[in-house]
Amino acid sequence: MEYKDRVKAARKHARLTQVELAKAVGIDQASISDLERGRSGRSSYNASIAKACGVSALWLEKGAGEMLDASSGEASNVATIDQPSFRYPVISWVAAGAWAEAVEPFPPGFSDRYEVSDYDSKGAAFWLEVKGDSMTSPVGTSITEGMMILVDTEADATSGKLVVAKLADSNEATFKKLVEDGGRRFLKPLNPAYPVEMCAEGCRIVGVVVRAMMKL
Incomplete structure (x- = not known):
């Protein structure tokens, strides 16, 4: 054989x-x-x-x-x-930002590191390691620096969801809560010490955060 x-x-x-x-x-x-x-x-x-x-x-x-x-x-x-269990690549924030424009976001050999999850993604999905404390909240949901988040690029990005987005003037992705108000979309950090950003023209939602875990 x-x-x-x-x-x-x-x-x-x-x-x-x-x-x-x-x-x-x-x-x-x-x-x-x-x-x-x-x-x-x-x-x-x-x-x-x-x-x-x-x-x-x-x-x-x-x-x-x-x-x-x-x-x-x-x-x-x-x-x-x-x-x-499903295996997804761990990528960089720059690569996540580039995903929005890439024709083939995950070519063969794209990542040499993978993590597993029980989540069956709707589309291409990947893990990111959280940087900074903008999503660390004093109350309720809190995603601290060093945690891993799983991003599904085909999940429905509705108001109130935690999302990974790419702003027009940045080459990196950003992690925030999506909020819609009066027909406009905003990216709101969970940490009140950080400002809310408008998701205006050129802002792209890369995917929805569907899982979060402490880094092993």
């Missing part, structure tokens, strides 16, 4: 579609398709593919040993499917 056949067999074993496996690993569906058709050689995501499918990484990589090793097994595989 060739590598491409093992990838397909692993995915079938896990009862995952190419799209589902790609999301779990943090790559696009075309990459999985290329692997299964033999258009791509060994994948640098081999260990992640094996884990997502509940098979032995050594078997997947070299065809050595059994498809299921002692530490995976059928039971753990079922748990993985019942409680899916």
Whole structure:
């Protein structure tokens, strides 16, 4: 059995579609398709593919040993499917700002760091590490410096949501609460010590913050 056949067999074993496996690993569906058709050689995501499918990484990589090793097994595989986790890249604030204009925001090899979440994104999603204390609030919701936020670029950006936006005069993204008043949109920090900014012409909402966690 060739590598491409093992990838397909692993995915079938896990009862995952190419799209589902790609999301779990943090790559696009075309990459999985290329692997299964033999258009791509060994994948640098081999260990992640094996884990997502509940098979032995050594078997997947070299065809050595059994498809299921002692530490995976059928039971753990079922748990993985019942409680899916999705892998998203960790990117810089400059890259997040550039996303708004990019034709292909996440090219192959875009990030060398990934974090997982139980959130199944509607569109392309990524993690950002929070900088500064503009979203640190003395009461209620507070997102402190160093926390990780997950941004879904296709989630509905409605008033009251925490969003990542790009202002016309900045090359970096900014993290604020979206507020609409009188037909105008504003970006409001949770920390009252910082000013509210207008999201006027040229301001783009990159995505909605759907998860926040302390950095591991």
